[in-house]
Amino acid sequence: MKNTMEYQGYVGTVEFSEEDRVFFGKVLGIRSLLSYEGTTGEELINDFHGVIDDYLAMCKEKKVKPEKAYKGSFNIRISPDLHKKLAIQAIANNMSLNSYIEKTLSAAIA
Template sequence: MNTLKYKGFIGSVAFSESDGVFFGKIEGIDGLVNFEGESVSELTDAFHEAVEDYLEFCKDEGIEPHKSYSGSLNVRLTPDIHSRVAMLAKQTGISINAFIRSAVEKQIAAML
């Protein structure tokens, strides 16, 4: 998926051939904020404006702009991967949950 980034927000990007426009929405928020443009430049400007408007709305309403997450996540693995994770976690002396958390944290750090 193509995305735009601005002020810590991510916007999804898609193209409607029949309408001849790029469009998207701000991801990771409680609510729906859309934007569109006929060119990449217009789309980017519309995304920035949508984020600014959303931030102003949140400020006026006294709400947290980013979506809150519980910290609980259900991950589906193949039985083989699950078995290998369990064995590696046991060898390391940590729980499966701690092993997966560490792996995700390392992946995030590598991508930043």
């Protein structure tokens, strides 16, 4: 069972409250708080889609660019020693540090 779902490039969580007997979630990776809920899986999916559609319509109406999650850029904090070792490995492989880290991360999740 997955605990996320995707619609129009946006990823949302899937959670369940036993106390309230309701599925709920929120859109990940953007500053705007977009949440949704439903008593069935079908209701949850429909509300998730509706929240995204409403958000995009509101952005269009207000002439603002919708936030996009996971733009392909993020900052991480690592030790200076690890940074140095990664840079040396990148040079040894005739790659930029960015390309080397992307290749390494891709291999890690494959």
